[in-house]
Amino acid sequence: MSTPTELSESATPGSRAGQRTPARRPKPGRVRRLSKRDKVVLGIMVGIPTLVQLAFVWIPTLLSVLLSFTRWNGLALSDIRAAGVANYSYVFTDNPAFWPAVQHNILWLLFLAVIATPLGLLLAVLLDQQIRGSKIYQSVFFIPVMLSLALVGIIWQLFYQKDNGLLNFLLGTAGTPQAVDWFGNSSVNIWAALVAATWRHAGYVMILYLAGLKGVDASLKEAASLDGANARQTFFRIVFPAMAPINIVIVVITIIESLRAFDVVWVINKGTNGLELISALVITYLIGEGQSIGIGSAFAVILLVISLVPITIYLSRTFRKEKF
Amino acid sequence: MSASTTSKHARPARTSKDGVGHGRSRPHYGTHIFLTVMAVMWMVPLGWALFTALRPKADTDKYGYFSLGGAFNFDNFAQAWTQGGFPRYFMNSLIITVPTIILVLLCSSMMAFAVSRVSWKFNVTLLIMFTAGNLLPPQVLATPLFEMFKLIQLPYWFSDSGSLLNTYISVIIANTAFQIGFCTFVLSNYMKALSADLTEAALVDGAGIWRQYVSIIMPLCKPAIAALATLELIFIYNDYFWPLLFIQSGDRLPVTTAINNLQGTFLSNYNLLAAGATITVIPTLVIYLALQRQFVAGLTLGSSKG
Numbered sequence: 001m002s003t004p005t006e007l008s009e010s011a012t013p014g015s016r017a018g019q020r021t022p023a024r025r026p027k028p029g030r031v032r033r034l035s036k037r038d039k040v041v042l043g044i045m046v047g048i049p050t051l052v053q054l055a056f057v058w059i060p061t062l063l064s065v066l067l068s069f070t071r072w073n074g075l076a077l078s079d080i081r082a083a084g085v086a087n088y089s090y091v092f093t094d095n096p097a098f099w100p101a102v103q104h105n106i107l108w109l110l111f112l113a114v115i116a117t118p119l120g121l122l123l124a125v126l127l128d129q130q131i132r133g134s135k136i137y138q139s140v141f142f143i144p145v146m147l148s149l150a151l152v153g154i155i156w157q158l159f160y161q162k163d164n165g166l167l168n169f170l171l172g173t174a175g176t177p178q179a180v181d182w183f184g185n186s187s188v189n190i191w192a193a194l195v196a197a198t199w200r201h202a203g204y205v206m207i208l209y210l211a212g213l214k215g216v217d218a219s220l221k222e223a224a225s226l227d228g229a230n231a232r233q234t235f236f237r238i239v240f241p242a243m244a245p246i247n248i249v250i251v252v253i254t255i256i257e258s259l260r261a262f263d264v265v266w267v268i269n270k271g272t273n274g275l276e277l278i279s280a281l282v283i284t285y286l287i288g289e290g291q292s293i294g295i296g297s298a299f300a301v302i303l304l305v306i307s308l309v310p311i312t313i314y315l316s317r318t319f320r321k322e323k324f
Numbered sequence: 325m326s327a328s329t330t331s332k333h334a335r336p337a338r339t340s341k342d343g344v345g346h347g348r349s350r351p352h353y354g355t356h357i358f359l360t361v362m363a364v365m366w367m368v369p370l371g372w373a374l375f376t377a378l379r380p381k382a383d384t385d386k387y388g389y390f391s392l393g394g395a396f397n398f399d400n401f402a403q404a405w406t407q408g409g410f411p412r413y414f415m416n417s418l419i420i421t422v423p424t425i426i427l428v429l430l431c432s433s434m435m436a437f438a439v440s441r442v443s444w445k446f447n448v449t450l451l452i453m454f455t456a457g458n459l460l461p462p463q464v465l466a467t468p469l470f471e472m473f474k475l476i477q478l479p480y481w482f483s484d485s486g487s488l489l490n491t492y493i494s495v496i497i498a499n500t501a502f503q504i505g506f507c508t509f510v511l512s513n514y515m516k517a518l519s520a521d522l523t524e525a526a527l528v529d530g531a532g533i534w535r536q537y538v539s540i541i542m543p544l545c546k547p548a549i550a551a552l553a554t555l556e557l558i559f560i561y562n563d564y565f566w567p568l569l570f571i572q573s574g575d576r577l578p579v580t581t582a583i584n585n586l587q588g589t590f591l592s593n594y595n596l597l598a599a600g601a602t603i604t605v606i607p608t609l610v611i612y613l614a615l616q617r618q619f620v621a622g623l624t625l626g627s628s629k630g
Contacts, residue, residue, distance in 0.1 A: 052500065056500075057501050058453070060468035063468035074474075131356065131359075132356075142612075146619075148580045159369045166389075169390045204623075262463065297468075303461055307464070311459045314459065
């Protein structure tokens, strides 16, 4: 701990002599000052992570696209056959699980966007008032965020279970023919899974908004209240718009989480019987019984194309102002 | 820390003349009632798991799951621990988590240093590539990654599958590659905010790139590194997907993925399953309680800039 202080202290006076305000970014001229050895070191520092990233993220992504136009059982490489768009036409017209999966993904997104995210925002706004016990409430709402989604599925299984679950007992239906098997019944299990997912997502949104609310300039709120704005007006016209950067992050996280949703449904029933999701279909065709790499890859590419929308929005917002 | 800042600007609003007419004189009762109800509801699933886990199966069979009758003890935990093979699974989690975090932080700090402290042509391009990589759904690259690992030939003394499949390394690689992007993004933002003077002065003194990275920038990044390490610890511990995909032999699974198999083992004994689930939750709670500040800092570091 002593080294950084020493260094930064010794570094500051020397540089202060020439410049009054510290420059935020290194200046372009610096590249020329690099020695040959520095360039080699830099090459390694950039090279290793870039190679890892290319080899295990981007090349596989590209291969997914290529494989989606082939027919392959995943055994020998020599068995790969070109298939044109056959996989896609199968997926769009004949696959019984595809359109339900699309519907479920949309439902997942809507539920998180309309219920879970606003709930997280509401909790953050209430807790930001610095009421008594705020830290305790925060911890309670935050605990599920630390659990894996697979574990969330198992914990809620105990709650939803048909004969011994708490929910049916509270509803007074436990042990009667009216008892609902919340995770097993294909007409309700998507909603049951969504409530479990909300349990986790709302806490996540809450913590991000709590950080965002702390960053809002207090003088904005004061100015608004001096101008006669009530709490609601202050929030919706001043505070919420002032959190624009965090709002974008929340929107992107919500969309991406709903596309990534997998663990919960896989734990419940491997994404079948009312819980079909595109992400689960990819894996069903990869490790399931009717292994077909081409069809699984077609699902992966569809997932990729949809994900590129929020990713592009996020990246263009984040890196728009970058200048080097 | 935040309490003082928030109450400072909460006070004028509460005492302002406009506040009176909008029922703002007693907002906190309603808030407390609402928050308490929500908090109680929030605790129900975990509370129910714990309640079930603490009761012997014989007693729940006799009195029913929704009763207070019978004993409360830790027998289910002890039984689940041994019968479920938890020591093995926790060891597996450790074998996967520790190297992954070290590799991720090493790679991402080097990369972040290069794109934020040295100015050259492809800075933004590379940073975008890394950030985008982390935002992809893992299922998009799952199939080719699975096939690639299957095709990589390894001697049998090293891997009993003859390939990278069914090894800890496959999970470590996938997690590392996937998490580098996030950490690079966060660390590069952090490093950009550090004054350029620091490295300028070192440069004048003849410090090379490596020296600047190790002796100047990295020590200053300690808070961010600590926050990211805590966050990654939870992320990797909670990861269910990559081991599910790559590891076939049950005794090599990390605990989060193995718990799903225990559902089968403990099929007719919900008390044991509840105990197993509770055991799996405990490390995350311990990490959170011990490193709460770093963890929340890590979560919000990534989103503070947009």
